[in-house]
Amino acid sequence: MRRVTHAAPLIKVIVEGAGIRAATVDDLESIRRIYNEGIADRIATLDSDPKSSDEIAQWWSAHGGRFNVLAATVGERVIGWASLNPFSHRCAHADIADLSVYVDREHRAKGVGYALLVRLTAGAVALGFHKIVLHALDSNEHGKHLYRKAGFIEVGVFKEHGRLDGKYVDVIAMERLFP
Numbered sequence: 001m002r003r004v005t006h007a008a009p010l011i012k013v014i015v016e017g018a019g020i021r022a023a024t025v026d027d028l029e030s031i032r033r034i035y036n037e038g039i040a041d042r043i044a045t046l047d048s049d050p051k052s053s054d055e056i057a058q059w060w061s062a063h064g065g066r067f068n069v070l071a072a073t074v075g076e077r078v079i080g081w082a083s084l085n086p087f088s089h090r091c092a093h094a095d096i097a098d099l100s101v102y103v104d105r106e107h108r109a110k111g112v113g114y115a116l117l118v119r120l121t122a123g124a125v126a127l128g129f130h131k132i133v134l135h136a137l138d139s140n141e142h143g144k145h146l147y148r149k150a151g152f153i154e155v156g157v158f159k160e161h162g163r164l165d166g167k168y169v170d171v172i173a174m175e176r177l178f179p
């Protein structure tokens with residue numbers, strides 16, 4: 001069955017006809033394509049190998065309920081996605097979510113990432129989250145700029161926190177609290 005796309009207009013987005021809606025299982029191949037672009041670009045994540053369909057299906061199974069996934073679309077095409085991810089299995093951390101956001105290469109720097117974050121953070125408050133945390137490569141200036149613009153503040157930088165292509169890289173932790 002085809003999915004129904006009721007995509008609400010994006011805020012300040014400069015991609016004509018773009019909208020944001022809840023992602024569905026039908027979006028997984030698009031989510032995978034966009035995520036794998038971020039992996040290939042070596043700016044987004046410590047993951048270095050492209051994700052398989054099985055791995056993305058496994059990722060999807062850890063979502064749903066409070067851990068929602070949004071898709072940015074132009075018509076039927078998914079051009080970006082963002083998700084609230086489980087942060088920890090500990091009850092004490094139940095009100096904390098982790099965050100991911102990825103926009104396809106063709107549509108970056110056009111307001112899509114910001115619109116996804118605005119919608120995702122508003123949804124997180126409605127879902128009862130107290131805080132969102134994220135970890136990004138400290139060299140990802142575009143990502144850090146986006147996060148600061150969306151109200152995240154720097155917690156600190158883990159030095160040489162992982163190896164990418166054989167080289168140690170720094171990882172920044174950021175957070176946004178919802179008082």
Ligand SMILES: CC(C)(COP(=O)(O)OP(=O)(O)OC[C@H]1O[C@@H](n2cnc3c(N)ncnc32)[C@H](O)[C@@H]1OP(=O)(O)O)[C@@H](O)C(=O)NCCC(=O)NCCS
Nearest residue numbers: 038044101102103108109110111112113114136142143146
């Ligand atoms: C990081 C990412 C999600 C941002 O989404 P986007 O749609 O490209 O960002 P936006 O267009 O909403 O821009 C947000 C801000 O970043 C700025 N920006 C845009 N392109 C930029 C660039 N190349 N370098 C630095 N800042 C840039 C914008 O100007 C805007 O700030 P402003 O309103 O103050 O001008 C997207 O570029 C992406 O998917 N990158 C690869 C994956 C990734 O890095 N994900 C984050 C993992 S931590």
